[in-house]
Amino acid sequence: MSFEPRIIAFCCHHCAYGAADLAGVLRLQYPANIRIIRVPCSGRVSEEHILWAFANGADGVCVSGCLEGDCHYQSGNLRAGKRVRILRNRLWDIGLEPERLRMFNISAAMGSAFIGLMQEMTDVIRALGPVAGSGGAR
């Protein structure tokens, strides 16, 4: 049986979640591997949330916020982006592929772009394989 990854998508209520909603209204299909968690702002997603997801069976995590300059809380998406960048280094340090953690910036009008990103994320993680049993630390 082929490997089906579990991917957690933290989506900002104002933008990325709107994009996912729009994709639904447009009846666009996207992989069932994606589990969306709506957050008030991508800046709300802390390192703990992301690491908890990986430690509890997620094979990939993406944090999706508003386009840069469009954050409804001014800089939450920038903070989230910085956090993701630093955390990717920490994941690399323990031997986990940084590609498993991504930050996306999209607007609520970008329904089809959201689908494309989720498809791409799923393809990347499917190619990487599961986290569990993927080998020892670096």
Place this chain on the structure above:
Amino acid sequence: MILARPRQVSSILAGLGGARRLAVIGCQECVTVCQAGGRKEVSCLAHLLRIAGLKEGLPLMVTEATVARQCDTAYLAPLDPLVEQVEACISLGCGVGVQFIAERYPGVPVIPGVDTVGGGGTTAPGVWEERCAMCGECVLDQTAGICPVTRCAKSLLNGPCGGSSGGMCEVDPDLPCAWEMIYRRMKERKSLDDLRSIRPPKNWVSSRSGGLRRVIREDAMR
């Protein structure tokens, strides 16, 4: 406060020596302020260790705990039942906390989760700077409140060396020369004459060369 920075998780993993039941112990004092070893950092490190175990296919059982102060045995006592259950502890306290835990639980390996840097404070959000080298005999009254022991790369006590250029240190062009700072502040205070006064040499016996230093206050003793 004591400044510390997190160690790489890979080096912590390398020091586990086959231990699979672990306790990650944080401290709510200085290392919480410099975001190296508080409750949140404990949680993140514990998750990273769990992920590393998951990857390896040999799960690590990681328990999290954060105490009010690791440098105080009274706060360590509640950890006793937890440490009994584990094969190794990772302390996110400063070097003092690591040693206090190791002293209380001599049979359990204790791995430092942070590198302890020194005495300092917050200068900007996310920036912490050393201010005190803990040399044991303070000279700040003679140097306009600027510590040459800490700030000068050579810890000079009698003015700048020849490497001071344009107010900056030769060791790092972004590092202000401590003696230039002292001179300017004394000039501002119109107390430059104080620099001319002859002082006895600083007593370095109370610094780092005499082994373990103790602070004893009879009035605080039982």
